[in-house]
Amino acid sequence: MADIYQEALEFFPYTQGLRRDLHLHPELGFQEVRTAGIVARELQQLGLEVTTGIAKTGVVAMLEGAAPGPTALLRFDMDALPIQEETGAEYASLHPGVMHACGHDAHVAVGLTAARLLWKHRAELKGSIKLVFQPAEEGLGGAEAMLAAGVLENPKVDLALALHIWNEKPVGWVTAPPGPLMAGGEIFKVVVTGKGGHGALPQATVDPVIAAAHMITALQTIVARNISPLEAAVVSVCQVKAGEAFNVIPQTAEFSGTIRTFDPSVRQQVIERFEAVVKGVAQALDCQAVCEIKRLTPAVINDPALAAAVTETARTVLPDVTIVQDHRLMVSEDMAFLMEKVPGCYFLVGSANPEKGLVYGHHHPRFDIDEAALPRAAALIAAAALHLLKQ
Ligand code: NI
Numbered sequence: 001m002a003d004i005y006q007e008a009l010e011f012f013p014y015t016q017g018l019r020r021d022l023h024l025h026p027e028l029g030f031q032e033v034r035t036a037g038i039v040a041r042e043l044q045q046l047g048l049e050v051t052t053g054i055a056k057t058g059v060v061a062m063l064e065g066a067a068p069g070p071t072a073l074l075r076f077d078m079d080a081l082p083i084q085e086e087t088g089a090e091y092a093s094l095h096p097g098v099m100h101a102c103g104h105d106a107h108v109a110v111g112l113t114a115a116r117l118l119w120k121h122r123a124e125l126k127g128s129i130k131l132v133f134q135p136a137e138e139g140l141g142g143a144e145a146m147l148a149a150g151v152l153e154n155p156k157v158d159l160a161l162a163l164h165i166w167n168e169k170p171v172g173w174v175t176a177p178p179g180p181l182m183a184g185g186e187i188f189k190v191v192v193t194g195k196g197g198h199g200a201l202p203q204a205t206v207d208p209v210i211a212a213a214h215m216i217t218a219l220q221t222i223v224a225r226n227i228s229p230l231e232a233a234v235v236s237v238c239q240v241k242a243g244e245a246f247n248v249i250p251q252t253a254e255f256s257g258t259i260r261t262f263d264p265s266v267r268q269q270v271i272e273r274f275e276a277v278v279k280g281v282a283q284a285l286d287c288q289a290v291c292e293i294k295r296l297t298p299a300v301i302n303d304p305a306l307a308a309a310v311t312e313t314a315r316t317v318l319p320d321v322t323i324v325q326d327h328r329l330m331v332s333e334d335m336a337f338l339m340e341k342v343p344g345c346y347f348l349v350g351s352a353n354p355e356k357g358l359v360y361g362h363h364h365p366r367f368d369i370d371e372a373a374l375p376r377a378a379a380l381i382a383a384a385a386l387h388l389l390k391q
Contacts, residue, residue, distance in 0.1 A: 208251070
């Protein structure tokens with residue numbers, strides 16, 4: 001297994017060719033028809049049993065090991081973003097206004113390379129690998145749609161792995177921390193209703209603008225005064241709407257925003273306080289308030305044993321690797337829906353290279369990666385799966 005990185009390097013022209021082709025032809029969520037076609041073709045060439053059209057454009061393939069055992073799911077996302085590319089690269093997007101600005105082109109290429117590596121090593125596998133190519137990760141509900149389509153059944157999945165190429169860190173950097181890695185997100189919307197009227201006759205009105213302003217201020221005490229300073233939480237009001245005229249007190253005011261947390265009990269506490277603050281202020285100021293809190297994604301929480309196995313694999317397999325044990329991000333990722341159901345490990349593989357100017361962050365129009373990250377990512381996820389299915 002120690003030379004799996006060497007094998008991934010031998011596949012580099014294949015991986016790079018796929019990644020650049022996908023980068024030229026990005027497709028938005030649930031529209032990954034060409035991408036899914038390439039994925040299915042490449043997996044069928046290995047002789048794998050391939051199912052297409054799952055949750056519209058998802059592709060799943062089974063790779064059976066030599067001996068029976070658990071099933072490990074490996075997930076790769078396929079969608080691009082509605083961004084006009086400005087990299088000027090020779091493989092820059094041919095589709096105006098659509099770009100692989102998050103690196104999911106790299107994920108597909110890494111996934112197809114990992115499939116080839118695991119195929120070579122299938123005699124060592126005790127169990128099976130379920131390769132999952134998921135549509136629509138970028139806030140469109142791809143993971144939930146794959147779950148609803150039964151991606152964790154037939155055969156039943158025992159553990160799950162996924163990765164992200166990570167341009168905030170240089171090539172060689174890896175993190176697979178035990179416990180929380182990415183925050184869970186909520187979207188909230190509050191509609192405050194009072195009694196509208198003349199701006200110069202406030203005594204005849206119930207002003208929802210004043211009530212909303214007090215709510216927005218009071219909501220800031222949740223993080224400042226209710227949550228332990230040693231825990232992480234965000235409550236951000238990002239949109240406020242009220243009124244049409246300078247001399248009219250409106251009938252309603254509304255605001256919306258997002259909540260981010262890691263720990264389920266902290267999440268519960270934030271939501272309970274949020275509702276209590278909104279209700280309490282509304283009551284005190286004689287308004288009605290309707291509060292809607294919707295889940296965006298749960299937190300990405302790594303199983304400690306799987307995180308330890310991935311970390312150990314990175315140390316064994318990758319040259320010149322820098323492993324960071326404790327790393328957390330407030331961004332969210334829909335792999336969390338799968339990891340709520342089965343133990344999993346999500347890890348990040350550094351892909352920036354300041355010397356080559358490859359430093360733009362994810363979702364930036366000049367986002368591009370150092371492709372030296374590709375064989376590292378492919379070797380790591382394949383070797384981690386092999387390691388876990390040998391036990
Ligand atoms: Ni992404």
